[in-house]
Amino acid sequence: MCCKLCILQENLNKSLIATFDLLNQPNLHKNWDIILIQEPYIDTFKNAKATRAWTVIYPTNHLNRSEKT
Numbered sequence: 001m002c003c004k005l006c007i008l009q010e011n012l013n014k015s016l017i018a019t020f021d022l023l024n025q026p027n028l029h030k031n032w033d034i035i036l037i038q039e040p041y042i043d044t045f046k047n048a049k050a051t052r053a054w055t056v057i058y059p060t061n062h063l064n065r066s067e068k069t
Contacts, residue, residue, distance in 0.1 A: 006031065011038040019049050029053070 008031075012018040019041040022028070028035070040048040046063060050056045 005033050007034045007036065008032040009036040009038060012040055014039050014041055016041045016049070023049065023051055023054065 010022055012022065019037075022035075022037070037048070042048055048056050048058075
């Protein structure tokens, strides 16, 4: 039996509008197993925006060098 892993990589160019557009797409999770966000929007508290349906994983040194996230 063969398994297929579907990955979406999306560059959001640090845009809040693009972030909300991606996060609020209905059924997005049905088409992709992993979604990687490049250049996410980072707020003043150094957090990426996400809903309860998402798991955000930050680099180890994110709080020290959030401009690199």
